[in-house]
Amino acid sequence: MPTFEIFHMPDAGEGLTEADVVTWRVAVGDAVEVNQPLVEIETAKSLVELPCPVDGVVVELLVAEGDTVDVGAPIARFDVDPGGEPAADEAPVAEAPEPETPSVPVVEAPAAQAAAEPADASSGAVLVGYGVSAGSAVRRPRKEGALEPIGGAGEASDYPVLAKPPVRKLARELGVEITTVTPSGPGGLVTREDVEQASKANSARSLATYATDDQPWLESGYSADGGRSTRVPVKSVRKRTAEAMVKSAFTAPHVTVFHTADVTATMDLVKRLKADREFADVRVTPLLIVAKALLLAVRRHPEINASWDDEAREIVYKHFVNLGIAASTPRGLLVPNIKDAHRLPLHELAAELGDLTSLARENRTPPSALTGGTISITNVGPLGIDTGTPILNPGESAILAFGAIREQPWVHEGEIKIRWVTQLALSFDHRLVDGELGARVLADVGRVMSDPGQALVWG
Template sequence: MLKVFNLPDLGEGLTESEILTWKVAEGDQVTVNQVLADVETAKAVVELSSPFEGAIARLHAEPGTVVEVGAPIISFELPGESGGESPPAGEASAQDGPDGGTQALPDGRVPTLVGYGAAADTGKRPARRAKAGGAGTQAPPQPQGTAPSQPALPVSTPPSTDGTGERPRSTPPVRKLAKDLGVDMTALTGTGRDGLITREDVQRAAAGGASPAAPGSPSQAGAGTSPAAGQGSSSGGVRTLCGREREVRTAVQGVRKHTAAAMVSSAFTAPHVTEFLTVDVTETMELLERIRRHREFRDVRVTVLTLAAKAVCLAMERTPEINARWDEQAQEIVGQHFVNLGIAAATPRGLMVPNVKDAQAMDLKELAGELAELTETARAGRTAPAAMSGGTFTITNVGVFGVDAGTPILNPGEAGILALGQVRRQPWEHQGQIALRQMMTLSLSFDHRLVDGEQGSRFLADVGQLLSDPAMAMLR
């Protein structure tokens, strides 16, 4: 029988997701929990897993399509069943318990957010089965007596260079870059591992005159043929930047769309105040070098951000107001006796702010490990939606870009955000003399509804003192 799977809510009441890439094709046999697609929500890229074992009867959306939650995205042909089409996955079914709750399957699996977990006896994701019958560019025939849920629509498969009909192997950010630069990925040979097409491959093709993008792509719509890389345009010999088209439009969606809306809302809702403090962090930098040589930290990446995160958690003990939130509906200030520390991370899909849960309870080694894993996961596009929610305070390290200071905008729902500037050697008074010291500027923005000027200043001064004289942490 046919089973229609609707796009589920992938977290925090999100209303839509974009299909980045399909991992399967029509006609493929799939198993429970096998990854079907990479989808991008407003907060993260999520792997969508199969809730069923069976054959892919139909893919309802092409890559790049934004799908509303609850809309059909894939149909399965389930083995050993008959009787027409069943209700879409997520609606009432025989697996619902009598009280409306969720009932476990016979092998111990229970429904998860996007399907069913692995069987209880192994706890492992089943391996993907080999494809049956090639690339599956045509939908399998409908079983007799079964009516499709809606008229069949053609689902195109991107061309390839190897004749298999599969999409060229690359990552979603690289495919987006190729689309923006007008590079035909099917004409490229990947230099990455196992033939993966890398960002450098795309950039090299764009600089050297790659094949034009497929007709109808955004970079060619209404533009005609663009000039070859490094040459002027045909109209008057006007040269373009790096040989690219004069203008490229990119749809604002996914993470960037969410970030833009959140920042505008925050900037015009919370009354921001920003204060600056320049700190002599010479002793902290010396401590950092000693920590890195310590045997307990040989396998842990400890940075200035790690020490600043620890200082923030310690300083909050004296100024808990900086960790509160404003309840607009109840018109109340909510004190929070835990710190979910957000770390702003620049990724190919835009700014993301995942957070370390209960950072206040971690020692320095635990905090360093969590921060390293958090940033690596974010930059790889694997951050789960849950890691993006519930933050109470954020740190953004603009110093890695060579920036000294700024006026950071609050993450919505948080009372404060601290920007770390670059550490640079400059003349400074030390013990009554001018000496070259390692200096850093801290920029603290806070919500003036929650934090008074005295409280914000005290918190910033405490963080500065801990980074200036890390031995002060022994007194707390």
């Protein structure tokens, strides 16, 4: 007889409590193997692709794309013995429709659905596509891309209008009541264009009512700004970033010191390294030099590389440097870090920087790279920003802001010349770093940037 197994949402990071389902890589009825891609989820730290835990057949997908799911909640059900004979009292599992199924679906009446369901849904014998008995919290399974009546499983609809899950999701995001949308697709299918048109119509109607004195939007549900704003749920990276920044800003007393440096010698070094065959396989940028400069400054002033243990009322000095690099990604701000960066020579540091930034931009940063950082750099220069007062990454004592490098007049060897100049800013936790220590660290970074040869003396 069939043997069913439930797959629960695992903790894909370190102590995470929830994740968003981004993309299912399988559909109901698919034969699956252990370790094949099952589902892509987005945690508060990164995008993670979960592998299939069993060999068998997908019987149910218990959550939809876009859902936020708690760790430990069931997300899929498998038949791990699809060749077994069903028991006499079990309803057979319906076969998933083939890709050639016509695009115009057949909608069964509620009575027909009820007749198709097993008398005892708790036995696990559920007809695919129709869910379980009333009162169950399990979402009705469906094949990816399949159509479903408006209102979803267990909800009554006034008429059998159909829509694909992505269209339903779009309607929710745009604030469109999908049962009011006039379908234009085959067989009464609501399309994306239908939802978008309805959204535009709602906005226009909202603007019109906003101009009147009776303000009917107060009862109709339109926003008071006449539809001129969009509300987006705070999830995953943005949610975690907001929580972390608020906690950091209101927990650690921030102090920021600034330094303007002539980095002409650094620009010359970058130019030479780009032409060096030893560095032909890595990307050389000024960020590489400032990262090395910060690592050397930490070596000279190891007290800067620490964290505050509020519970134990202790300062924890780290004898290693996991260098964080703030990265702007399509999912929000991430600060992945290079493990044991203090051990890396310049070429290896360049390679690690390249890998770190490319993975971040591709949304493939592993969760392990987002934990354990000790000190960070935020590079605002490429955005044309001179400098800033960055907020500490939680658990770290300092963060360096590296601003834009510009040509400007500068007094050099007693004469005014055009030089490459940048501004550096170091924010630090004043509970464990005093002003003198912070100033010395920043001055050392500036000194290496002005004269990279100093690294040979300190290295």
